[in-house]
Amino acid sequence: MRPSKNQLLINALATEIKLRRRELGMSQEDLAGGCQLDRPYISLIEVGRKQPTLSVLLRLAEGLQYSLAEFMGLVQQRYLLERAASSPE
Numbered sequence: 001m002r003p004s005k006n007q008l009l010i011n012a013l014a015t016e017i018k019l020r021r022r023e024l025g026m027s028q029e030d031l032a033g034g035c036q037l038d039r040p041y042i043s044l045i046e047v048g049r050k051q052p053t054l055s056v057l058l059r060l061a062e063g064l065q066y067s068l069a070e071f072m073g074l075v076q077q078r079y080l081l082e083r084a085a086s087s088p089e
Contacts, residue, residue, distance in 0.1 A: 004051060008086065012079035014048045016071070020064045021046075035063040 004010060021031050028046070032039040036059065044050035045060075052060060061071035 007048065008082045009075075009079050010048045010051060012082055013052075013075050014046050016075050016078055017042075017060060017064065018046045020066070024065065031060075031063050035059040 028042045061068045
């Protein structure tokens, strides 16, 4: 499967992870440890350079104290807002 080329969606995911992590007072290292991932990988996701697999998304959601459905709902909301803001009227 090829990675998504939908940069707005990738950015929405990155933003939601970073905002929630900061809201919880967590460092990238804290999140990585809680999800059993490497800190550099978290960093690359947060800047939109890596796209996590479904199993990693589940671990991230749990590490951010969300259900997967709740987390992806927030990502979708942000994506729709960013898409609307970038569309010419």
